[in-house]
Every structure is written in C-alpha cells, then in structure tokens.
Amino acid sequence: MFSSIKWKFILVYFLLVFIAMVIVAVFIIQRTETKQLEHITDTMNQHVETIISASSYITEDDWTSVRGEIQKTINEWRLDGRETLYVINNADVPTIIASTSKNYDTANVQNALSYKSLDPTLILKALDGKKNEGLKTDFNENIKTKHIAYPVFNEVGKVKGILYMTSDLSDVYQTIDEFKTILTNATLLALGITIFLGFLIANSITGPIKDVTVKAEKMAKGDFEQFVQVKSDDEIGQLANMFNYLTLKLKSTIEEMDVERSKLNTILKYMTDGVVAIDTDGNIIHVNPIASKVLGLNYDDIQDSKKTIPFPEDKISIKMFEKGKTDKIEGDKIIEIHDEVYKMGYAPFKNEKNNIAGLIIVFQDITKEHKLDNMRKEFVANVSHELKTPITTIKSYTETLMNGYDLDRELSNKFFSVIDNECDRMARIVSDLLQLSNLDYNKTKWKKVNLSVKKVIDDVCLKLEPLIEDKGHTLSIDIEKDISDIVADKDGIEQVILNVLSNSIKYTPNNGEIRIKARQENDKVIISVKDNGIGIPDEDQKRIFERFYRVDKARSRELGGTGLGLSIAKQIIEEHKGNIILKSKYKEGTEVDIILPLNKDV
Template sequence: MFSSIRWKFIIVYFLLVFMAMVIVGVFIIRQFEAQQLNNRLNTMTKQVETIISTSSDLSEDDWSDHIEGIQKTLNEWSFEGTQTLYVIYKDDIWRIVASSHKNYHKIIGQNALTYKDLDPTLILAANNGKKEAEIKKDFNENALYQHLAYPVLNEIGQVKGLLYMVDDLEDIYNTIDETKRILTSATMLALVITVILGFLIASSVTEPIRDVTKKAERMAKGDFNQFVEVKSDDEIGQLASMFNYLTLKLKDTIQEMDLEKSKLDTIFNYMADGVIAVDVNGHIIHANPIAIDILDLEENINTEFSQDKIFSMDKIDLKEIDYKDSATLEGDKTVKIKDTVYRIKYAPFRDERNDIGGIIIMFQDITEQHKLDNMRKEFVANVSHELKTPITTIKSYTETLMDHEDIDNKLYEKFLSVINDECDRMARIVRDLLQLSNLDYNKTKWNMVDYSVEKLIEEACLKLEFSFREKKQKLNLSIEEDIPDIVIDKDGIEQVILNVISNAIKYTPENGEISILARQLDDNVVVTVKDNGIGIPEEDIGRIFERFYRVDKGRSRELGGTGLGLSIAKQIVEAHGGDIVLRSEYKVGTEVDIIIPAKKAVIHS
C-alpha cells in the first residue's frame, strides 16, 4: 500500500508539515519562554530598584540600626504571592536583616550564604557591584524559581548589602505548558488536515497517472482505442496530452505494421516458392503453406509446433549445415523431393543480439524448367540427329558416286534421287525450325482476313485428294449450316488443317475412314478430324505436341515427317487465341479438335 505514489505524497506532506510544526512550535515555545522570563526578571528588577529608591533606611550605610525600618518597608510593600524578598547586610557573615517571608522573624539574623532558599554563589557574584540573576530548580518541590541578587552601593560605590528576590516561575511554565498543548493540538489538527488535503492533492496527481496506467495496460493487451481526459495544463495535463498523442501515433504505427505484416504474410503464404525458418536447435519456427505441402509438415506448425520435434536437414540433403561454420550456412543446390525438382537457396538470419538464430530455406519448384532443360537438350540432340541422318546419307551416296565412275545410269539416277530426297528432307527440317523460331519470338507476320470455314476445309481436302485416293480412304465431310466466318491468317490455319488431316491419312491404313466435322460451339468454331487409324498409346498422348517427338520414330521418318508439324500447328492456333485438343485410343483411332474463336480472332503473343 505504502509503495503507492499517493501514499508517498501523503507521507511527504505529513512529514513536511510535522517537521514545520515541530520547528515552529519549538521556536515559539522558546521565544515565549525567554520573553516571559525576561519580563519577570525586569519586573523583579524594577520592584527591587523601586524599594531601594523609596526606602530611606536602605540608603543608610549601616543597616544594623535600621533593621526595623527596613522590615517595616517590606511589610508595607505589596508583593506577589510567589515572590519573596530578602535584605542581606554585608557584614562579616552576610546576615539576613529583613524579609518579606511570612515567617521573616525566623529568618532574620541567619547567614545568607548558608540559608537553604538562597544561592551563595549568586550572592558572592553580586558582591562585584552588578546584579546577578539565575533560574534555580528546587528539587524538593520540583519547581523553578527566578533568583535575583541586586547589590546596594554606598556613597563611594562599595557594596553594603543585597536585595535578594526569589520568584516562583510556576505560572510562567504553566502558561508555557498550556501553549505546548495548544501547539500540539494545532499540530495534530494540521496533520489531520494535511493528510486529508494530501490525499485529495495526491489523488488529483495520481488518478490521472492511474488512469494512464490502466489504459496503458489495455494498450499492452492490444486495445489501442484508449484516450485520457486532459483536465489541466500542468505537467499532468501535458502527460495526458502526450499519452493521447502517443496512443494515436502508436495506433498508426501498429496499423502500418499490421498492414506491412499482412502484406508480408500474404506474400509469404501465397508466394509460389516454399519457405521455412529453422532455428539453431533444428526447430521449424515458421513455414508457409507451400513448404508445409512440400515437406509433409503439420498444418498447425506455425502455431502449435512441438519443441520436441526436430527437423532433419538430411530430409532435404543439407547435411553440410554447421552453425559453427558460417561458410556452410549460405548457398544453393538442387534436390528432388517426391518426384519434384527444387532449387534450394538458404541463408542465415540473426536475432536481436546479432547472433545467428538459424537459417531460412527457400524451395523453388524448377521441375518444369528441369523438363525444359531436358527437352532443350533432347531438342538439340534430335535436331542434330535429324540433320545428321540425311547428311550421312547424302555423303555416303556422293562418295559412292565419286569412287565408282563405272556405275550404270539407272543406279546413278537412283542415287541422285536419294540425294535429292534427303536434301528435300533437310530443307523441310530447316523450314520447320525457322517457322518455330519465328513463332517463338513473335516474328511471324500474320495476314488476318475474314474467311469461310467451309471453303477453308474444302480447299484443304482438295489438296489432299490424291492422298485419299492413293490409300483408298473414305472421307466423311460434315459442316454445320450457318457456321460463322472466322478472322484468320489463311495460310497459317490452312497449314494446321493440312497437317492434322495429312497425319490422319498417314496413320490410317488403306480403306480406312476419316471424318471431318465443323461446328460452332459457344463463341468458337471447332473443326474435328477423326480417323480409325493406329491411334496413340496413352503414355505418349501427353508429349505428342513436343518438338521432334514421335510415337514410332522409324515409321515417322519413313512417312517423311519431321516431328515438328504438331508443335507448329499448336503454336499457330494458340496465336489465334484458340487451342488444339487431341484424344486417342491405341489401335482404335485418333480425334483432333481445332478450336478457333468464331467472331474475332486475336493474335496472342
């Protein structure tokens, strides 16, 4: 309780007032006592001087003959009830010759130096011709008395006797005691008033502070809608104003921090890469959803992760991590987790003491990039192989012709025909590669025109009529009535349709059946080419649009394909905002949908 600032204020006020009252009281009592004693001494002195000046007997040099007169003077004088006067004649024994004591007849003639009520030192001290005064305590009566020894001088200035007055000071000290009681009561009253006023004053100071404290506690718990009423312009009012200002600034700062945290959390939780933070003890202290999914962690890891569970770096092939060696705490590597290839980047983070607190690990899914790299390597290998084969053939036949001049004309022409075919094959490969390159880098110039779907299909079929007849294949053509025109690059889309139909012709046996259907589907025109050919195995369907991919490489080359036709067709259709969808069943047949926007075709980069 007394640790409260309110009680500290009260105690301070109490002690200040108490000390002030004590000091003032002591000062007043002492001054009052000194004044009263001085007044009493002055009164006694004036009385003695008056008696000396008015008594003719005391003016005589020899008091022995005037004792009765002196005593008569004392008897006639009106003394206070507390006062006693002694007339001491300086003879050989300092004899008391008169007194105002009621039993003066018993005192007269006694030696003043030995009389119990008189102070011999004071008598002897007054013998020097000056008055002497002193307060003496009567231990028998436990009372204080003022003693005054006043010398009476003869004509030549010598002491001939003393007037010794004793006055009881009880009335003065009774008055002083009463004054002490009054001052004590006043002090008690002042202290009570001080406590009350101190409580009120302290409350006026501490209540705003307590209010600030309570609201600061609420702010510490997250409630920032706390404001203090400003009741004054003093330091407390300034404190309240500053608290309100601090509340506003803190609220704004927290809101900004919450906003930034929300942004960071959103980025952290929705970023495409997985991120985990692992402390030096191996505990995961944070992980985003992608990382949780990658590493099969508990979904509540960020809020209820058990400190008993240790994350093993071996799981992601980071055995080299050593927190004592900073060189091992930063780097990147490629690992495979659950058939997915990740590039792992890791770096240390530091705590508030700038010590290493752990490492942050980022998982970047590079599976597609890995596949693309492999496809690129495979593509380069395929290009090299596709070009190497005709070059090897041309070189072989050319060397044969050069080495054997006696070859007959018929064989010579056959060799030249093979060389010519291989050159054509190389030309087709180079042409297709150039077209793919232009499509990849958006260098193809499209000539967009309105064109009839029916006319487009009929022209394509007409160009392939010889192939149909050669393989005795049946062509079923079905074009929906009122099918809208399409805005296309005529040569490009015709190339797509020719490629799809020619593939159907190539891979459909003699006497097979090929159907071509054109219809409107929502805002698109769909051209479907269906055959009952050899079909495509299920495991190859997903790669059918890859460059140089062939289901049956030997047969494809035999039929004159480069392995690039479907890749080119897909990119042309996608550039028109469309798509190609292929469905196939091995040894049953294949169905290809060419989807093109009906009303407006837009070239897409």
C-alpha cells in the same frame, strides 16, 4: 455422455445409493424371513409338545387300538389354520392313523412314506429317534411348507410313533413379497431423488468448470476478452481468479508479440522466394505461402494449427543435424519437386544461448531457367540429329557416284532419287524451323480474311485425296449447316488442318476410317479430326506438341515426318486466339479438336 464429469458424478452418487439400498433391502428381507420361520417353528414345536403332554391317548403304547380317540382328540384341538397334524404309527410300514388334513381318508390306513404331503426323509430320521424339521416346496402349486417330525417314545425309550406337523408358509412369503415391493418402490424413489440432487450438485461444480473451458476455447481461437465470474472462495473460485489473472497477462504479452510478428509476417509473406524455418527436431516453426506451396502444405492450416507439423523429408531429404558436424549444416543444392526445379539454400539460426536452434531454408524457383536450358540443349541435339541423318545419306551416295564406279543408269538414278529426297527432307526441316522462328519472334504476317469452314476443309481434303486413296481409307465429312465463317489466315489454318489430317492418314493402317466434323458452339467453331489408327500412349500425350518429339521415331522418319508439324499447328492456332486439344487411346485411335473463336467480319 459419460465422458462428462457431471454424469460421472451423478453415476457414482446413483451407484452408492443403489448399492446401499440393495444391501439394506436384502438384509431386511433375509432377517424378516428368518424371524418369521423361527416364530412358526417355535409355535409348531409348542403345539406338538402340548398335544403329547396333554393327550392321554398319545401316551398309550398301542396307538392302533385308540386310533379313533386320537383322531377325535386332534380334531378338537385348536390348531392354527395353516397347520396340519399327522399321527404316524411305528410299524413294519409307517402308517398314518390320524390327521387334521382335509384330504386324509379316516376309513383307510395310509402309508406315511408314500403320502405326497409328507417328507419320507424326515419320517425315517424321526423313527430313528431324532427330531427333524425342514422346508418343502410344491413347484406345481408354488407353495412352501414347514415340516416337523417329532418322535414319541414309550417307557423303554423306543419310538412308538411320530407326530408330524406341517405349516403353510404362503402368508409368510406373501408378507415378504410385500416387503420386497415396498423396498423396491422406496429404492426407486430414493434413486430418483438421488439423480435429481446429484444433477443439482454436479451442476454447481461443473458449471464454473464448463464456463472456464468455453472461455479458454475462445481464447485459444484468439479472443482474449474472456473473464470468468467468481462466485465463491473455494477451490473453484480460486481457479476462476487465476484464469482471469492469466487472461490479463496473456493478452498483454500477445499484444507485444503481435506487433513484432506482424512485421516479420509481412516481409515473409510478400517475398518471391519460399522460406521455411524448422527446429532441431525437424518440426516446422514458420513457413511463408511460397514455401508451403513448394512443400505441398496448406498455408492456412499451418497458420491456424497449434499442433506440431513435421518437415516433409519424404519430398526433400536433408541430414540437417548431426552432432559434431555443424559445419555441414550450411549449403545449397538444386532439387526437383513435382516437375518444378528449385535452388535450395539452407543455414542454421541460433538461440539466446548461442546454440543452434533450427534451420532456415530458402527456395528459389529456377524452373523456367532450367526448362529453357534443357529445351535449348534438346533442341540443338534434335536439330543436329535430324540434319545429320540426311547429310550422312547424301554424303555416302555422292561419294559412291564420285568414285566413278561402273554403275548402270537405273542404279545411278536410284541414288540421285535418294539424294533428292534427302535434300527435300532437309529443306522441309529448315522451312519448318524458319516458320517456328518467325512464330517465336512474332515475325509472321497474318492475312486474316473471312473464311468458309467448309471450303477450307474441302480444299485440304482435295490436296490429300491421292494419299487417302493410296491407303484405302474411308473419309467422312460432317459439317454443320449454317455454320458461321471464321476470320483467320487462310494459309495458316489450311496448314494446321493439313498437318492434323495428314497425321491421321499416315498413322492409320490401310483401309481405316477418318472422320472430319465441324460444328459451332456459342462463339466458337470446333473442327474435329478423328481416326481409328494406332493411337498415342498416355505417357506421350503430354509431350506430343513439343518440337521434334515423336512417339515412334523410326516410323515417323519412314513416313517423312520432321516432328515439328503439331508444334507449328499449336502455335498457329494460339496466334489466332484458339486452342488445339488432342485425345487419344492407344491402339484405338486419336481425335484432335481445333477450336477457333468467331470474330467480326473484316
């Protein structure tokens, strides 16, 4: 609240009046209290002096002998109702011989120093011949009293006794409390009026400023139809006039700039390449949607924002400006951002003084070309590697047989068996490659017919039954009742399920569990194959459908895999407008969902 100048103004005004009223109140109360005490003191002194001069018994040297007369005299004396007089005799022990106090016992002489209503300090000082006065507070009854100890001397100048007078100050402090109440109420009233007037005055000052602020904010958002009413000729009126003048000039200038900017923005916005301009401090001046996406920036925020946005050099490290090395600013390089590959070209632009004012960077997306090139290289390397191993094995065993070593029939048959297995392996690789080639070039002819999901699954399980029994796996099949038939190529779908199920059998340790489920959801049929095998690490799952990609290359070759099965399965399912989803947890198991759409009967 106090961040507003209006409330600051009211607060200052409030504090000034409050401090002034407090000072005045303190001064008045202190002066009133002082004057009242001085008046009471003077009155008490006059009464004591009058009694001393007017009473003949007081002039006697022996007050004890005239004690009754002194008591009678002071009883007849007209004292203020608040005052009490004590006559104290100077003896070995100062004693009260007479008093106007109601609590005083005239039949007994009382020790003045131990009398609770008196101040022994003042008595002792008075006995030394010094007139004393002071204030005493009774905290139990919350009563203040004024005390005067007035020594009375004999003819030789010796103190023969003391006239000790007290005066109750309750009326004085009651009057002062009333003063405090009046001043407090007056202060509260003054502060209330101060806040009200301060609010009105502050509004008259901050109102126009607030109006200018609100309209300036609208101008900042692009609304330049803002004008402030001029209501005075003072500084605030001058501010309003200048604001209106600024609005007109700014509107005219921006309209001219908008035309040019519109041309440039249209060109940059619809470019297929990313373009970003940065100044010599490394801050972004302009960026088109493609470049903002490349750099991970929000294009709309950059367009609307007025703050400085630095170029994200954490993503692209460029030593853009080095003094004396302007020849190194221009160039191009290949960079990679978030798995995307770009060819980045950059060159400087200059200002009206022909000095370098910044840098233009252009991003050309070459991700597809780069990936295709890498895939081509990797594919050639993988094919070469996959064929090299069986060829080497065949060559080495064949050379051994051709050299005519004296081999027994059992060993020779073993060599021939290895050669035969390696030939089968090469045949499988070539067959899979031919199938992938046909899928890539759409040369595969599909014979789509109505297929029973249950029959397809049963046929695949029957083919793999020996392998399942050999590893001791438990196979459970759960097919939803009344599941609809699918329209698909029988051989293709069987191959997909065969590839997925055989992987589960191979990569599940002996005596494992494999579950096959089939269910219908809306217009789709989902066939799930789940095992409790070795699973697939998270980092390998995103590449599991790539050609020749294996999680464990040695184990895959040992089990007879080519690394092409899942890639072929994925392409077959995609040709049927379906999808294949793999979910796996390392060392816990894998689940593969084969999703096929329901089509009309053929």
